[in-house]
Amino acid sequence: MDLGKLADVQMGYPFRSRLEHDPQGDVAVIQMKDIDDVNLVHTDEAIKVTLPRGKEHHLLRAGDLLFRSRGRSNGAALVSGDVGTAVLSAPLLLIRPHGVLPDYLCWFINTPATQAQLAALSEGTSVRMISAEALKALDIPLPTAAAQQRIAQAAALAERERSLMAQIAAQRQRLTTHILMLYAHHIPKKAHP
Incomplete structure (x- = not known):
């Protein structure tokens, strides 16, 4: 079944300017550097900001998946309950499962066979990128x-x-x-x- 039927897939929050750390900020901004090589999320050194009012729907929830849309690895990281108040920054993609178990989906995306399939879907010459639309079309066994x-x-x-x-x-x-x-x-x- 297509991933787009099992989960909402959207681009991370599009910050309009360069991210600056706000010591009074109450929201951690998850960027590529905050996801390690084994797909674990680390918020301890994440930049903090104050999110504009009315943007709370962008906050991460336990069970969300954070997907690296560009770079050498296109793995997914599962958001656990201890991530705190955080938002995902573009160009990372947010996958919010609703028709599939998040742990299973994360495992499936990170398997070597799926990673090879995603590499074939990537576009671009110098920086390879997977679009949200291409990710939504990924076939997920259910x-x-x-x-x-x-x-x-x-x-x-x-x-x-x-x-x-x-x-x-x-x-x-x-x-x-x-x-x-x-x-x-x-x-x-x-x-x-």
């Missing part, structure tokens, strides 16, 4: 809600395993380096003539 839930849970567990394995590898490397450094400092020194 299993039952229970199956979507199981797929999303399995994907989350696989990601957790990948993260733990990376942490284990980093700790093993630190331990090996530490042991070798101890050994290097305690082996007998070669006698000089």
Whole structure:
């Protein structure tokens, strides 16, 4: 089923001028730099602004997906409940699911096969971009809600395993380096003539 039938897709908030941090601002502005390589949203260093009155419908909600419409990666990040009061900045696209489980949709968009399909849809020469219309036309397989839930849970567990394995590898490397450094400092020194 087309994504446009399962979710609202729209461009992030179009700020009319250069973003300036407002120390009194109460709304975090999520930009490309605030989404990391594993599609997690970080608002701790986001620019703060005061959103004009009447624009509250642009505020992010838990379950929204933030889509990188341009750049080397066109992944989606799932908004969790701890993002706080935030708005998405253009050129990022906001995907607000209403006919599909957000976790499942996020997983599906980020799979290698879907990423390859999205790369084929991108337009432009120097900066490749995926339009909201092209994204709306993306075909999404729609299993039952229970199956979507199981797929999303399995994907989350696989990601957790990948993260733990990376942490284990980093700790093993630190331990090996530490042991070798101890050994290097305690082996007998070669006698000089």
